[in-house]
Amino acid sequence: MTRVVSIYLPDLPTDRIRRADSTIPPEQAIAVIAKSGSKRWVSAVDTAAKKAGVHVGMQAAKAQALFRGLTMIDADPAADAAALERITCWALTQYSPIVAVDGLDGIVMDTEGADHLQGGEEPMLARIANQFRAKGLTARVAIADTWGGANACARATSRDTVIIPRGETVRAVEKLPISLLRLPQKIVNDLRTLGFKTIGELANTPRAPLALRFGPEIGRRLDQTFGRTPEPIDPIRTDELIEVTRSFAEPIGAAETINKYVGRLVIQLVAELQKRGLGVRRTDLVVEKVDGTRQAIRAGTAKPARDVAWLTKLFKDRTEKIEPGFGIEKMTLVAVMAEPLGEAQKSSSLVEDEVVDVTPLIDIFGNRGARVYRVAPVASDVPERSVKRVAAASDPLEATWVTRWKRPVRLLARPEQVDVMALMPDHPPVWVMWRGKRRKVKAADGPERIFGEWWERNSEMAAVRDYFVVEDDAGERLWIYRSGDGVDTETGSHKWFVHGVFA
Incomplete structure (x- = not known):
């Protein structure tokens, strides 16, 4: 069943102005x-x-008189529209194969078959809202x-x-x-003059008198909102995108x-990529059905690729999810994210070193919705910030971990407070009560001793942790620690944590 996400950008004009001019204070x-x-x-x-x-x-004039410190900037609808199109193109690469501009202040996308890549609907919507906020954009996201339903709910709420x-x-x-x-x-x-206030009141009114006075538009919008009539989303396309169609x-x-035509489209797409010296990182297969609806499949790769056999396999592994209905009349393969990729140079040595490439395995897990990543060191003494x-x-x-002290294989997501008996300030615990079990040391x-990073947070100016391996x-x-030096309460609470x- 189709699921549609609507992203409402209520402050797009002012957000665009702030993004373009970083000198404007946030409180202005x-x-x-x-x-x-x-x-x-x-x-x-x-x-x-x-x-x-x-x-x-x-x-x-009234606004300026009401608030003397108000910054007034002339409207630029063309710049707002261009900004919305850029944001929509970015959303196409991030969230779903079917993304389009929705009016003057929104984005709409069909997430059927793509939400599993984000961990489900709730994490997906939270991630969308957080990423838009990080970019300085106010967003209301509804699914x-x-x-029509998602569009209305996104604009009716004050929640993210x-x-x-x-x-x-x-x-x-x-x-x-x-x-x-x-x-x-x-x-x-x-309609308001006639006394209509809500969508439900309008839906419960006989259609014939409304159609006679206002035409078919009211009935069409009601049917689209309630799901009685399909409303296909025409995906955004730009000249920079490489696509092939059949x-x-x-x-x-x-x-x-x-599967046969998917293979042929992949061959055509790879040929276009090779002409431009590019490899694909994210590819969408969009099928258009006889009834006007669309269905899409997205395949991603960990590195830029243009291997015909491998790209074909990534799609053929998932084409069973396509529901052709009364038939498919058009198929489009789009490289929504491409990066430079040079020709591979073969070694001239008689004996080549065997190199194990795990990229195909990463691609398989990634396209199944698993989040595959590596951990890398960060220059920080605070353990949870060092990765x-x-x-x-x-x-x-190039960075490496400092190995002067032993570090545990498993670091807990958050330190867990424990009860201990210890002689302060320098002695380890005699016993530890953790997760309902008393453990004798x-x-x-x-x-x-690890000191706080005062340049990160003012509250860590005097912060201290004393770690023990028990x-x-x-x-x-x-691996346990005491918050504080065991003497001065300004250095920490003197509570113990695993x-x-x-x-």
Whole structure:
């Protein structure tokens, strides 16, 4: 069943201005001013301006008089549209094969078959919201069974994310205002004059009188929102994207036929990539069906690739998920992410060193939804900050871990507080109570003192941790620490924690 994500960008004009001019302080209020002839009014405001009482539609002179510190910038719809298109193209490479611009302030995408790559719907939506926030963009993200349902819910909420369960779209939108039905503003105003307020009231009214007065648009939007009529999403495409297409005079549907044409499309795509000296990192197969709906499959590789056999295998492993319905009339293969790739030079030596390439294994796991990565060292004495995740096939890093002191094989996600008996300030615990089990300490080594990083956080100016390696009577070795130096309370709470487990 199709699932649609709508990303609403309510502050796109002001967010674009802030991203373009980094000298504007975060607390500075901004209002975007539109004009027509001699009339000037507020067309967009940021959060700070809203708190001051400035709102969309207010006359520019009144807004300036209301808030003297207001920064007023002329509206630039063309720049806003270009920014939205760039953001949409970026979203295409990150989240789903079917992504499109949604009006003047949003993005819509079909995530069927792509949410498993993000860990499920809830982690996917949280990741989208967090990534947009990290880019300085305010976003409201909603997922529902239909484009209209997701669009309305994203614009009706003040929360970052909204998940409408499968089959609950009608219930979710029936109490929302009719302005969220994506109708022309004149029709919305006329419906309000007639007393209509919510989508549910409009849906429960006989269609014939509405169609006679307003035409078929109301019925069409209601059916699209409730899922009675399909609403295909036309994916965004740019001149930079490399794509190859195959149309069929007679619709196809057999698995063998689909795989055959997938192989042919891969050959064509690789030929285009080779002409430009590129390798593909992310490729989308989009099939268009006779009923106007689309279905897509995404395949990614850890490194740039243009090996025909391997790319064909990645798609053939997943083509059984394609539901042809009444038949497929068009197939498109798109390289949504490509990187430079030179020709491989073969060794001239008589005996070549055997190199084990695990990239194919990484690709298989990655396309099944598993998150494959490597850990790399970071220059930090604080254990939880001394490691980071990097791409599984990334180039080796020059940095190395400092090995003056023993480090556990397993570092806990968060240190776990424990009860101990120890003579402070320098003696290890006599026993440790961890996870409901009291462990008598048979041997211990330490302390190793680690100081806080005052340049990272002011609260760590005087922070200290004393680490010990302790072995219990069962032979299990733990990495524990005391917060503080055991004397001065300003250095820490003097509580004990387990931070890691040795092999």
